[in-house]
Amino acid sequence: xxxAFQLFKYLTPESFLAETAxxxxxxxxxxxTASRRTMLLSLTxxxxxxxxxxxxxxxxxxxxxxxxxxxxxxxxxxxxAIVGLSLIACVxxxxxxxxxxxxxxxxxxxxxxxxxxxxxxxxxLLMIFIGLEMTSIPLYLLxxxxxxxxxxAEAALKYFLFGSVAAALALAGFGFKVAAVxxxxxxxxxxxxxxxxxxxxxxxxxxxxxxxxLAKFLTLGFATGTGSAVWDGLQPGxxxxxxxxxxxxxxxxxxxxxSQSNVKRILAYSAIAQSxxxxxxxxxxxxxxxxxxxxxxxxxxxxxxGAFGVVGIxxxxxxxxxxHHFEGLHRSAPGLALCMGVFMISLAGIPPLAGFFGKFxxxxxxxxxxxxxxxxxxxxxxxxxxxxxxxxxxxxxxxVLKHIFVVPSTEAATSAPQPRSAAGFCIGLLAVAILVLxxxxxxxxxxxxxxxxxxxxxxxxxxxxx
Amino acid sequence: MPTALFPTATxxxxxxxxxxxxxxxxxxxxxxxxxxxxxALTGFGFAVAAFRAYDLSAAQPIQFQLDLPxxxxxxxxxxxxxxxxxxxxxxxxxxxxxxGVLFSWNVTQQPRAFFALFLTIxxxxxxxxxxxxxxxxxxFYEIVxxxxxFLISNWGSTNREYGAMKLTxxxxxxxxxxxxxxxxxxxxxxxxxxxxxxLAKVTFPHSFQLWAFPVMFIGFGVLAGLWPFHTxxxxxxxxxxxxxxxxxxxxxxxLGSFSALRVAMTLFxxxxxxxxxxxxxxxxxxxxxxxxVALAQRDxxxxxxxxxxxxxxxxxxxxxxxxSLGLTGAVLQMFSHGVIGGLLFAVVGRMLYDRTHTRDITTxxxxxxxxxxxxxxxxxxxASAASMGMPGxxxxxxxxxxxxxxxxxxxxxxxxxxxxxxxxxxxxLRALQRSFFPSLAAAQSAAAANPHATEPLPPITLPxxxxxxxxxAATLAAGIFPKFLIDPILHSFESPQSLMxxxxxxxxx
Numbered sequence: 013x014x015x016a017f018q019l020f021k022y023l024t025p026e027s028f029l030a031e032t033a034x035x036x037x038x039x040x041x042x043x044x045t046a047s048r049r050t051m052l053l054s055l056t057x058x059x060x061x062x063x064x065x066x067x068x069x070x071x072x073x074x075x076x077x078x079x080x081x082x083x084x085x086x087x088x089x090x091x092x093a094i095v096g097l098s099l100i101a102c103v104x105x106x107x108x109x110x111x112x113x114x115x116x117x118x119x120x121x122x123x124x125x126x127x128x129x130x131x132x133x134x135x136x137l138l139m140i141f142i143g144l145e146m147t148s149i150p151l152y153l154l155x156x157x158x159x160x161x162x163x164x165a166e167a168a169l170k171y172f173l174f175g176s177v178a179a180a181l182a183l184a185g186f187g188f189k190v191a192a193v194x195x196x197x198x199x200x201x202x203x204x205x206x207x208x209x210x211x212x213x214x215x216x217x218x219x220x221x222x223x224x225x226l227a228k229f230l231t232l233g234f235a236t237g238t239g240s241a242v243w244d245g246l247q248p249g250x251x252x253x254x255x256x257x258x259x260x261x262x263x264x265x266x267x268x269x270x271s272q273s274n275v276k277r278i279l280a281y282s283a284i285a286q287s288x289x290x291x292x293x294x295x296x297x298x299x300x301x302x303x304x305x306x307x308x309x310x311x312x313x314x315x316x317x318g319a320f321g322v323v324g325i326x327x328x329x330x331x332x333x334x335x336h337h338f339e340g341l342h343r344s345a346p347g348l349a350l351c352m353g354v355f356m357i358s359l360a361g362i363p364p365l366a367g368f369f370g371k372f373x374x375x376x377x378x379x380x381x382x383x384x385x386x387x388x389x390x391x392x393x394x395x396x397x398x399x400x401x402x403x404x405x406x407x408x409x410x411x412v413l414k415h416i417f418v419v420p421s422t423e424a425a426t427s428a429p430q431p432r433s434a435a436g437f438c439i440g441l442l443a444v445a446i447l448v449l450x451x452x453x454x455x456x457x458x459x460x461x462x463x464x465x466x467x468x469x470x471x472x473x474x475x476x477x478x
Numbered sequence: 479m480p481t482a483l484f485p486t487a488t489x490x491x492x493x494x495x496x497x498x499x500x501x502x503x504x505x506x507x508x509x510x511x512x513x514x515x516x517x518a519l520t521g522f523g524f525a526v527a528a529f530r531a532y533d534l535s536a537a538q539p540i541q542f543q544l545d546l547p548x549x550x551x552x553x554x555x556x557x558x559x560x561x562x563x564x565x566x567x568x569x570x571x572x573x574x575x576x577x578g579v580l581f582s583w584n585v586t587q588q589p590r591a592f593f594a595l596f597l598t599i600x601x602x603x604x605x606x607x608x609x610x611x612x613x614x615x616x617x618f619y620e621i622v623x624x625x626x627x628f629l630i631s632n633w634g635s636t637n638r639e640y641g642a643m644k645l646t647x648x649x650x651x652x653x654x655x656x657x658x659x660x661x662x663x664x665x666x667x668x669x670x671x672x673x674x675x676x677l678a679k680v681t682f683p684h685s686f687q688l689w690a691f692p693v694m695f696i697g698f699g700v701l702a703g704l705w706p707f708h709t710x711x712x713x714x715x716x717x718x719x720x721x722x723x724x725x726x727x728x729x730x731x732x733l734g735s736f737s738a739l740r741v742a743m744t745l746f747x748x749x750x751x752x753x754x755x756x757x758x759x760x761x762x763x764x765x766x767x768x769x770x771v772a773l774a775q776r777d778x779x780x781x782x783x784x785x786x787x788x789x790x791x792x793x794x795x796x797x798x799x800x801x802s803l804g805l806t807g808a809v810l811q812m813f814s815h816g817v818i819g820g821l822l823f824a825v826v827g828r829m830l831y832d833r834t835h836t837r838d839i840t841t842x843x844x845x846x847x848x849x850x851x852x853x854x855x856x857x858x859x860x861a862s863a864a865s866m867g868m869p870g871x872x873x874x875x876x877x878x879x880x881x882x883x884x885x886x887x888x889x890x891x892x893x894x895x896x897x898x899x900x901x902x903x904x905x906x907l908r909a910l911q912r913s914f915f916p917s918l919a920a921a922q923s924a925a926a927a928n929p930h931a932t933e934p935l936p937p938i939t940l941p942x943x944x945x946x947x948x949x950x951a952a953t954l955a956a957g958i959f960p961k962f963l964i965d966p967i968l969h970s971f972e973s974p975q976s977l978m979x980x981x982x983x984x985x986x987x
C-alpha cells in the first residue's frame with residue numbers, strides 16, 4: 013500500500029509539469045511582448061527538461077495502488093519521448109501566430125502532456141479513461157484556440173463531439189485517438205483548422221500515448237479472444253477486426269490524400285494511413301510487434317512534428333498552407349526545404365530514412381506473426397494492401413516536394429533571408445534524427461528493446477505473490 | 479588499403495563526393511563538377527583495382543567480402559561482396575560515372591544540387607552491385623529512385639514533369655513487388671536472415687516460389703524495361719537531362735536485370751523453372767517490339783530510348799536461357815548496352831540537342847551535321863555500328879552469345895530474336911542515315927523548311943570529346959578483347975561454390 017506522500021513522489025515528473033504550467037500562467041499575466049514570450053518559452057522548457065531529467069534519474073519499477081498504474085522502464089521511456097515532443101510543440105507555439113494568451117496556450121500543452129503521461133502509466137480501465145479525458149480536454153481547447161477563426165472553432169467542435177462520443181466506447185475511443193478508419197473523419201478538419209502547433213501535438217505526442225495504451229489494452233486486457241485474421245482461416249475475435257480497420261485506414265487515408273491541395277490535409281490523411289500501418293504491427297501480438305509499433309510511432313511522431321514545423325513557418329510567412337504557398341521554397345529557405353524533403357521521403361518509406369526501416373519492421377512483424385508451415389503466409393493479404401498503397405502514397409508526398417523544389421515561385425518577396433529561430437533549429441534537429449535513425453536504427457531500437465524487456469521483467473516480479 | 483575494401487571504396491568515393499559538394503559554399507558552385515569528376519575517377523580507379531585484384535583461381539567467386547553488424551535485432555548486416563558479374567557492373571558504373579560528369583560539364587543551373595544527386599545515384603548503383611544482404615540491396619535499390627525524380631523534373635527537357643513522375647511511379651511500383659518478395663523471404667527463412675549466401679542454400683516452399691518468383695522478377699524487370707512494363711523508359715529517357723539518360727540507360731536499367739539474376743533467379747529455382755517460358759516470351763516480345771517502335775520514331779532520342787528496350791530484351795532473354803553462353807552473353811550485353819546506350823544518349827542529348835535544339839531526324843538531316851559537327855557524326859556512326867552488333871564492338875560478342883544460348887534453349891523464340899536483331903540494324907541505319915547522311919533532296923527540303931538550318935553550331939568541347947573517347951574505347955576494348963570480361967563472368971557462373979551454379983546445372987541434364 014502506498015501512502016499519499018509516496019504517491020506524490022511517484023508523480024514528481026507530472027507535478028513538475030503542473031507547477032511549470034502554473035508559473036507560466038502567472039508569468040503570462042504581464043503584457044505580452046517578444047521578450048516576454050521568449051521568457052515564457054524558456055520557463056516551459058526548463059520545467060519540461062526538469063521533468064525529463066527526473067524520469068531519467070529515477071529508474072525504479074513501481075506498481076501504484078494494486079496495479080492501477082505502473083512505472084516501469086517502458087513507461088519511463090515513452091514518457092520521456094512524449095515530454096520531448098510536447099516541448100518541441102511549445103517551441104513552435106512561441107514562434108507561431110498564437111500571439112495573444114501565449115501563456116495559457118503553453119500551459120494547456122503542458123496539461124495535455126500530463127494527461128498523456130498518466131495515460132501511459134495507466135493499467136486500469138478507469139485510469140485509462142481519466143488519462144484519455146485529461147489528454148483530450150486540453151487538446152479540444154488547443155484546437156479552438158484561434159478565437160477569430162471560424163475554421164478553428166469548427167475543428168474544435170468536431171473534435172470534441174467525435175471525442176466525447178468515442179470515449180464512451182472502448183475500442184472506438186482508441187480508434188478515435190489514433191485516427192483509424194472509421195473513426196477518422198475529424199482528422200482532416202482538425203489538422204487544417206487548428207493552430208499548427210496544436211495539430212503537431214495531436215499528431216505526435218498524443219499518438220504515441222494512444223498507441224502504447226492501445227497495445228496494452230489489447231495485449232493485457234484481451235489476451236484471450238484474439239481470433240485470427242488469416243485469409244483462409246478466419247476466426248472471430250479482435251484480430252480480424254483490427255486487420256480490417258488497419259487495411260481500411262491504409263486504403264482510405266492514402267486514396268483521400270491523393271486529391272488534397274492543402275498540405276495540412278495531406279498530412280492528416282497521411283496520418284490516417286500511417287495509423288493503419290501501425291495497427292498492422294499490433295496484429296503481431298507479442299514483444300516483436302510491440303517493439304515495431306513503438307519504434308514506428310516514435311519515428312512517425314518525430315517526422316510529422318518536423319513536417320508541421322515547416323508548415324507552420326510557411327503559413328506564418330506566406331499566409332497559408334496550400335500547395336502553392338510552398339512554391340519555390342528551396343530558393344527562399346533551402347534549409348527548410350531540405351528538411352521537408354527528409355520528412356516527406358521518410359513518411360513515404362524510402363530508405364535510407366527511418367520511416368523505411370520502421371515500416372520494414374512492422375511488415376515483417378505482422379507477416380511473421382502467423383506460423384508459416386508450407387510457405388503459407390496467412391496475413392499476406394493485408395501486407396499486399398499495405399505495400400501497394402505505400403507505393404501509392406509516394407505520389408502525394410512527391411507532389412508536396414514538387415511544389416517545393418521544382419515549381420518556380422511566382423512570389424517576389426521570397427528571397428528574404430531566413431532568420432535563425434528556435435523552431436528552425438528544432439526542425440533541423442528532427443531531420444537529422446530521422447536521417448541518423450534511418451542509417452543506424454539500433455540507436456533507438458536498442459534502448460526501446462531494453463525498456464520493453466525491463467517492463468516484462470518488472471511485470472513478472474510484480475506478479476509473484478509476496 | 480587492404481584489397482578487400484576496394485569495392486567498398488567505390489561506394490565511399492561517391493559518398494565523399496556528395497559530402498564535399500554539400501559543404502561547398504554556393505559561390506563556389508562551379509567547383510561541384512570538379513569534385514564530381516574527382517569522385518567518379520576515384521570510384522572508377524577502385525573498380526579497376528578490384529578488377530585487377532580479383533582472383534580467378536580461387537574456388538569462391540564471391541571475393542572482397544565484408545560483413546558488419548547493422549541491425550542485430552533483425553539480423554540485418556551490412557554485408558557486401560563482389561563476384562565476376564558484380565565486378566563487370568562496377569566497372570561499367572565507373573565508366574558511366576566519369577562520362578556522365580563529362581557530358582554534364584555545361585550544367586550551370588544549381589550545379590551543386592545536380593552533381594550531389596548524380597553522385598547519389600552512382601553511389602546507390604555501386605551499392606546494389608555489391609550487396610550480399612537483401613535488405614542492404616533493397617536500400618541501395620530504393621536510394622536511386624528519388625534523385626532520378628528531381629534530376630529529371632528540374633534539369634530535364636521535353637515533358638519533364640510528366641516523364642519524371644511516370645518513371646518514379648513505375649520504379650516504386652516495381653519496388654513494392656520486390657518488397658513483398660523480400661518480406662516473404664524474411665519470414666520463411668528465419669535462420670538465414672537476409673544474407674544472400676545463406677538464403678541460396680535454403681529451399682523455399684514450392685507454393686511460395688511459384689508466386690514469389692514472378693512477383694520479384696517482374697518487380698525488378700520493371701526497371702530493366704521488361705515488356706509490357708517498359709513504358710516509363712522512353713518517356714523518362716527523353717525527358718531526362720543527358721547525364722541522367724546516360725545513367726538510366728547505362729546503369730539504372732541494369733540494376734533491374736542484375737537484381738533479377740542475383741535475387742529472384744538465384745533463390746527460386748522452382749519458380750524459375752515454372753515461369754521461364756512465359757518470361758522468355760515477354761523478353762522476346764520486348765526486343766522485337768522495341769526495335770519495331772524505334773523504326774517508326776521521328777525523334778532521335780525516342781529512337782535511342784526504344785533501342786534500350788530492344789537491347790534490354792536481349793539481356794533478359796539471355797538470362798532466361800540458363801546456359802553459360804546465354805548467361806555470359808546477358809552480362810556482357812549489360813556492359814555493352816551500358817556503354818553504347820550511354821554514348822548514343824550523349825550524342826543525341828548533349829552534342830546535338832544542346833546545339834540544334836531539335837531532335838527531329840528530318841530537321842537534323844537538313845543541317846548538314848556530317849560537315850558541321852564531324853566529331854558528333856563520327857561518334858554516332860561508331861555507336862550505331864556497335865549498337866547493331868557489328869563484329870569488333872562489344873555488342874557483337876554479347877548478342878551472338880545470347881543468340882547461341884537461345885538456340886539451345888528456345889529454338890522457336892530464336893527466330894523472333896533474330897528478326898529483332900535484323901530490325902535493330904534497320905532502325906539504327908535509318909536514324910543514322912536520315913539525321914547525319916540524308917539524301918541530297920531530303921536535306922534540301924529539310925533545310926528549306928528550317929530557317930535556322932545554316933546557322934553555325936558551337937564546336938564540340940573538350941569534355942565531350944574526352945567522354946566520347948572513353949566510351950568508344952570501352953566498347954572497342956570489350957569487343958576486341960572480351961576475354962578479360964568473360965573470364966570473371968564465367969568464373970562466377972561455373973565455379974561449384976557460386977551462388978548461381980545451379981542455374982547452369984539445371985539445363986545441361
